[in-house]
Amino acid sequence: MRILINCSTLKKGGVLQVGHSLVSELMKRKDHDYFFIISSEQRKFFANYVDNLGDNFYIYDVKPSVFLSLTGRERKLNKILLKIRPHAVFSVFGPTYWKPDCLHVCGFAKPSYIYLDSPFFKNLALLSKLKLLALKKLHLFSFQNSTDALVTETNDASRRLLRILPSKKVFTVSNTYNQIYDETSKWDNSIKLPAFDGITLLSITANYQHKNLGIIPDVISYLRYVYPLLKFRFVLTLDRSEVKNISKNDLQYIIFLGRVPIYQCPNLYLQSDFMFMPTLLECFTATYPEAMKMGVPILTSNLPFATDICSDAAYYFDPKSPESIGEAIYTLAGNKDLQVKLAVRGKVRLKTFNSSEERANKYIKILETLYETINSKSENR
Numbered sequence: 001m002r003i004l005i006n007c008s009t010l011k012k013g014g015v016l017q018v019g020h021s022l023v024s025e026l027m028k029r030k031d032h033d034y035f036f037i038i039s040s041e042q043r044k045f046f047a048n049y050v051d052n053l054g055d056n057f058y059i060y061d062v063k064p065s066v067f068l069s070l071t072g073r074e075r076k077l078n079k080i081l082l083k084i085r086p087h088a089v090f091s092v093f094g095p096t097y098w099k100p101d102c103l104h105v106c107g108f109a110k111p112s113y114i115y116l117d118s119p120f121f122k123n124l125a126l127l128s129k130l131k132l133l134a135l136k137k138l139h140l141f142s143f144q145n146s147t148d149a150l151v152t153e154t155n156d157a158s159r160r161l162l163r164i165l166p167s168k169k170v171f172t173v174s175n176t177y178n179q180i181y182d183e184t185s186k187w188d189n190s191i192k193l194p195a196f197d198g199i200t201l202l203s204i205t206a207n208y209q210h211k212n213l214g215i216i217p218d219v220i221s222y223l224r225y226v227y228p229l230l231k232f233r234f235v236l237t238l239d240r241s242e243v244k245n246i247s248k249n250d251l252q253y254i255i256f257l258g259r260v261p262i263y264q265c266p267n268l269y270l271q272s273d274f275m276f277m278p279t280l281l282e283c284f285t286a287t288y289p290e291a292m293k294m295g296v297p298i299l300t301s302n303l304p305f306a307t308d309i310c311s312d313a314a315y316y317f318d319p320k321s322p323e324s325i326g327e328a329i330y331t332l333a334g335n336k337d338l339q340v341k342l343a344v345r346g347k348v349r350l351k352t353f354n355s356s357e358e359r360a361n362k363y364i365k366i367l368e369t370l371y372e373t374i375n376s377k378s379e380n381r
Helices: 014-027 040-052 066-071 075-084 126-146 155-164 213-226 262-270 287-294 304-310 322-333 336-350 356-379
Strands: 002-007 033-038 057-059 088-091 103-107 149-152 169-172 199-203 232-236 254-256 274-277 298-301 315-317
Touching: 002 014, 002 075, 014 033, 014 040, 014 262, 014 356, 033 040, 033 075, 066 126, 088 356, 103 126, 103 356, 149 155, 149 356, 155 169, 155 304, 169 356, 199 322, 213 232, 213 322, 262 287, 274 287, 274 322, 287 298, 287 304, 287 336, 298 304, 298 322, 315 322, 322 336
Parallel strands: 002 033, 002 088, 033 057, 088 103, 103 149, 149 169, 199 232, 199 274, 232 254, 274 298, 298 315
Antiparallel strands: none
16 A cells, blocks of 8 residues: 655644654554655655655645635645545644645544533633634534544443544544653753752643643742742743743743754653643643653643543642642641552553554554455445
8 A cells, every 4th residue: 555644734832742653663564555644844854864864755834724724725735645645644733724635534632522511611701712613513514524534542432422523433543652761772861951859741732722831820829828848849941932821030930942853842741740641631642651661750730531541540630720730739748658659550551552663553453454344345335
């Protein structure tokens, strides 16, 4: 088979590392002829050999529009399709704003469309809710009409997606940590956090609104007032300008690193005590298995998507309550036995997820099975 891997929609956040992981796996394989469309941001992941990627790589960024959502007629992608003539396209995450003229399977990672019970929506402004509703209608139309099947990262997400797209084939392939975490020779250890004798809480994420990082200043205020002797700091992969309402006093508790390449992330976990994720919405976040892999205890939201992924390998809090978050930080900071238990449970929980190779195998198996089914139906007509 000729298989085209489409990463043209990947711009920021965890989806970039998923795309990098999959492309890196498939570049090594000879079972099919693989071709890749990667975004300009994705290209940065391959900076060491970008000029030697070969003729089976294309660099392109899809520019979303209402027209593309409704028609799926993306001219640049169609030109690439005509040149390659693949038997199947796998789009790592959609909506793709594109309907290729062949088998098309697409990843789904739009939690705001399936987790309507999330507290994220309670304080969302009316205009934002209306915008989200409009995008949801456009995107679900695109998912419904431009794909043959969808892939989610948890069973819970698959069940919820089927409720709103009941006629669509939906598969589950769990996310995992990037294979870079297994390749210590590729780690970039150049980021050295300042020496510190307190608790370091690491959040590796882009500044999406649903990540809820804006609650950190209130958590700092609570801890400073209630537990003044507790030494702590937050390490964020954001720029200073991305977090609002921070007082000068609060700034001493936060280190802003800006965007960090995947090669620098393992060493950041090694320099941290806890992985901190107050997120309100997820289909899956790779920071959970990353922390488990690195033996770092997880502090995260007590919401269904998080408990479904982490089970007993995390310490939970109410993500809308600075008091709950502060108490969770203080409790875990003072309980070394619990920290060890969470790290051990994380290693056990990690075994329930796919490896990067297993994930790639499952994606390709879905394509092979669906392609064979389509061919069998054509032959029986």
